[in-house]
Amino acid sequence: MENSYEIPNKSKDVSLKELRDRLAEFAELRGWEKYHSPRNLLLALVGEVGELSEIFQWKGEVAKGLPNWTADDKEHLEEELSDVLLYLVQLADVCGLDLGQAALTKIIKNARKYPIVNQKTKSTYN
Numbered sequence: 287m288e289n290s291y292e293i294p295n296k297s298k299d300v301s302l303k304e305l306r307d308r309l310a311e312f313a314e315l316r317g318w319e320k321y322h323s324p325r326n327l328l329l330a331l332v333g334e335v336g337e338l339s340e341i342f343q344w345k346g347e348v349a350k351g352l353p354n355w356t357a358d359d360k361e362h363l364e365e366e367l368s369d370v371l372l373y374l375v376q377l378a379d380v381c382g383l384d385l386g387q388a389a390l391t392k393i394i395k396n397a398r399k400y401p402i403v404n405q406k407t408k409s410t411y412n
């Protein structure tokens with residue numbers, strides 16, 4: 287088992303399965319599995335989406351790559367994005383679903399629903 291308190295190597299590729307397993311271990315070691323029902327995890331997820339939204343609230347449009355943001359602001363954003371992801375991964379897990387496989391399947395369904403069109407003549411947005 288990896289040391290749970292060690293910040294991981296930045297170049298390491300992270301899989302949804304690894305996050306799922308680390309989160310399951312995190313909850314088990316603390317005896318929190320009984321609280322991690324689908325409904326509770328969904329409410330926690332929505333709460334974190336609210337915290338993520340607060341970062342952008344009242345800022346006006348934000349340029350891609352966040353060129354004018356401080357390192358602290360970017361770190362805060364990373365943390366809130368992670369909270370959303372981590373609750374989403376746990377929600378899928380306690381529902382017995384394979385989130386990675388489901389997301390890949392959904393990308394295929396999206397591609398079938400929205401076929402590629404010549405962008406000079408037609409766009410999805412008009």
Ligand SMILES: Nc1ccn([C@H]2C[C@H](O)[C@@H](COP(=O)(O)OP(=O)(O)OP(=O)(O)O)O2)c(=O)n1
Binds near residue numbers: 368373
């Ligand atoms: N029962 C819990 C409580 C927390 N977490 C994990 C998932 C999130 O990544 C993070 C959420 O922790 P907090 O509730 O402390 O929320 P924040 O990190 O957003 O702190 P704060 O609300 O003080 O900004 O911890 C969890 O898995 N299960």
